[in-house]
Amino acid sequence: MPCGGQGRCGRCAVVVEEGAVRRRSTQRLSPEDVAAGYALACQTTIEGDVVVLIPPQERIERRLKESKRVARIALPFAYDRHEQPLRKYSITLPPPSLQDQTDDWSRLQRELARCYNLRGIQASLPVLRKLGRALREGDWTATVVIELDAWDRPEGPPRLIDVLPGERLESLWAAAVDIGTTTNHVWLVDMMSGEVLSQQADYNGQIARGEDVISRIIYASKGNGLEELQRLVVGTLNRLLAQAAQERGISTDEIYKVVVAGNSTMIHLFTAISPESIRLMPFVTAVNQVPTFPAREIGLAVNPEATVDCLPGIASYVGADITAGVVSSGMCSTQDLTLFVDIGTNGEMVLGDCTWLIACACSAGPAFEGAGVVHGMRATAGAIEEVWINPQDYEATYRVIGDEKPRGLCGSGLISLLSEMFTAGVVDKSGNINLGLRTKRVRRGTHGPEYVVAWAEESATGEDIVITAVDIDNLMRAKAAIYAGFSVLARSVGLSLSEVGQVLIGGAFGQYLNVRNAIQIGLLPDKPFDCFQFMGNTSVRGAYMALLSREMRRRVTEVAQMMTYLELSADNTFFDEFNAALFLPHTDLSQFPSVAAMMKG
């Protein structure tokens, strides 16, 4: 339910083959669809026994799980385990006697002060509950896990996280987490070496309750929706943490710290803080910097006392995923004028260098994620990810993820297709399909003019895979919004996009993107190819770096503090820039010299 059960997205359409149902809304279905038995599952009441067919297209693929190999993550600094606050100490206490009846907790504090100069250690009830048994089981030798300080209390006091019987100094584990609206990532980190020793990813369990953040916020506002969404995402993370622990043969109880990045809505839902105000004017979050808390408070399946540190966001639509990305991409340390962009349902972008940063977010709509497009789909097996159109006969060839028969078009496929249609002349610079071309691929369909990318006999669905005029319109609006964001951002600081030295692309979107195509449709600024860097998941990488180093954690906070947020809905130049960008590649061709040259040639 991409729309969260509001009857708006049409993605839960099913075929009622037998029996009576009552359709509350059919706004996303044509009369022909309804006649054929289609109904929106979220809008339909069953009135008796029914037989329902679930169309295969949207069954979720688990392609993410395929790549499980462990990558060595390159760091911009050498790992020094004393630069992070998690510690293990072993200690042997003099046993109590009738001459020294000091209580267990004071005895441990006394000896930690004497041996390691640790003072004023704090402990919670759950740790103290383990203390007596651990000390006696280990015959008065114990290993303590201590966090010396936290980002919000750099002076300490140290916090006792665990106490284990005997000497257990061989390992120390922590985790970096990215909570994406679509996908969650968990990296299990060996704090002895600083290495990532397991990487796990899976779809966010909330997806079935709404595909974008707005749908989730609406879902959270009803009944126990907020608690349910929290339970779902914590459930996903717990599964990933358990898989990672199993892969390394450890218990999840041995994971003693978790650093979390994610967009503002995801962080709110993760902590069960209502995100309601995020979607309402004037779009403020409840909390940009959530205080640290012990994992037990939200049921995260690591050590119950493990500190959970959610990185800070700066605004409703520029969250911790972006501050983490700015730090992990190196943007905050460069002297080059840099544009950082993370394109998903929302496009978040940051302009600046090591001395200043300005950010904005614009709603691109879900077109780049394959939603709101007739044959759109996510970038999973069966998705056309790249297209080539022969400018002579307008015939199409394409590449499909997983080398299967095609079932639809994902975001990069749509961008590639639009770019090819433009350069081959299938659409004009306004995006209108040229119905006069001599090819069967251009035709009038039920949704108006359309271009056939794959014929029914080639496709996995047995239907022609097409892109319609309405789809193109959606894509044009999406790319215009992103580019207008870039333009307003640059203009707001008196710069031009031509002055940008490098463009850093974060997020999953960049993985399959063809930069030349993206420039040709005017989605990305017209730069030489080597100005672009695809950074992968900069959010989890930022969480990982903040986990490994106090300095990096401090940088994320500094970035959040120094970054200026530009609210586009309060900016009266955005609409003009948006309209100017509603052309291929743009009204102002001087901004796209390489495309202009190609068009002439």
Place this chain on the structure above:
Amino acid sequence: MPCGGQGRCGRCAVVVEEGAVRRRSTQRLSPEDVAAGYALACQTTIEGDVVVLIPPQERIERRLKESKRVARIALPFAYDRHEQPLRKYSITLPPPSLQDQTDDWSRLQRELARCYNLRGIQASLPVLRKLGRALREGDWTATVVIELDAWDRPEGPPRLIDVLPGERLESLWAAAVDIGTTTNHVWLVDMMSGEVLSQQADYNGQIARGEDVISRIIYASKGNGLEELQRLVVGTLNRLLAQAAQERGISTDEIYKVVVAGNSTMIHLFTAISPESIRLMPFVTAVNQVPTFPAREIGLAVNPEATVDCLPGIASYVGADITAGVVSSGMCSTQDLTLFVDIGTNGEMVLGDCTWLIACACSAGPAFEGAGVVHGMRATAGAIEEVWINPQDYEATYRVIGDEKPRGLCGSGLISLLSEMFTAGVVDKSGNINLGLRTKRVRRGTHGPEYVVAWAEESATGEDIVITAVDIDNLMRAKAAIYAGFSVLARSVGLSLSEVGQVLIGGAFGQYLNVRNAIQIGLLPDKPFDCFQFMGNTSVRGAYMALLSREMRRRVTEVAQMMTYLELSADNTFFDEFNAALFLPHTDLSQFPSVAAMMKG
């Protein structure tokens, strides 16, 4: 089950009227009892349908509930509400706008810093979850409840406990709690005036799982016993808190802080920290000073974020009830050499003045609480609380609690009875009953020599109420243990009990005690009557004072730090002192000049 279901106390005896049972142990039952159908409920397995009669004697009276009037508690200081850290502030925030999209939490922090100079405020997730709605419901005017500092972090930072919509400055509530092994007390305190506006008391719900601390520790060590005992005591406190709140027409959510006193075992059980090591050599606690924690962590039904502050104890058998008592009785501020004593199943005693304190505890056994004595009972309705014996004809008269027919003898009744038997010559100085007396009241019973206090026709049970030679032996051992404690304590610092200027008696025991009787049997040192002060419940009073004043809270910690603990089981003079005290009043009559004079006269 005073003994916690070990078959040792005989208090769970029931009559099996029909059906088959298997008795595992009958050690507390006579052959006649067994023949009459008696069985120990805790030691008996039912082997089919049975009819069981529960004898009426031990049905718990709820006499405590009768006295519900609110007493004005006299304080040794004038209450100044700025001397305690709990605060309410009202604040009006500028609402967010597209020009000021600061998140709710930063906005509140910013304005609290601006208006009240409050900086670095910490908040937990549960409070932050309430923030957005509270601010908007109150149209950006809110009332915050803040604890500025805590005993263990006098420098702060301040902690946000609650946020309420609108201006709600009219009241501020907190509670002082005493967790006794037998009885729990809750005082509801209006922090605006410092007054106690409701006092509630009831039996500790753990009583059914063992009547003394040792039985409870054993119970806690089995299965989920620890969690069960915690649930029981928290359940009792929650009922008392609800009653107090209802009496003042408030919600328990408005109670924002709780200070707790109690003996070490009770504090361990309250926080579900295993008390196991308390009963095993070398008798150490897990934690003497439990860190503060929010009420939600143990399910205490006050505001979930209310700080729970358990006062510190100093040893397994000298707990927070004693440190609180030393402070609230004024012992820690006096220049007079003072003896503080709290007599229950254990007798805890402290000797010293404002510059030094030494404490010990001795196991008196349960005789003074009416247990381990054939016709013993607790100080509830039907208990004989004072006895007079005519030295001519050895006839007895007595006073009964509640002016009912007598059902047994409570602690003060037993002390009074023993004293009268001694001064009338029914027993000699060794406590032996003089079988040669011309009275029907002295006779040989099934348990050996005995004295009849009340005849069957006068009693509520239809049986003679007697004291046996075995009972007297138990009482002699109990009083000898207490007095030996006093002696060892004084001797350990090179003083004599005759130098003690005042004796402060805390706890419920003192309420019904006749000092002259207690001196005559050698339980209390021989002093003029005006040296003795009965302080009532010094434990809850200490919690109350620590709640009202940072200075008083600091004093409790200082007392815990300065007090020396003397372990009697490691002291080789205790046994000698105990043996010397196994006489009426004592082997060394020079220590009891007034009794010696009476014996002569």
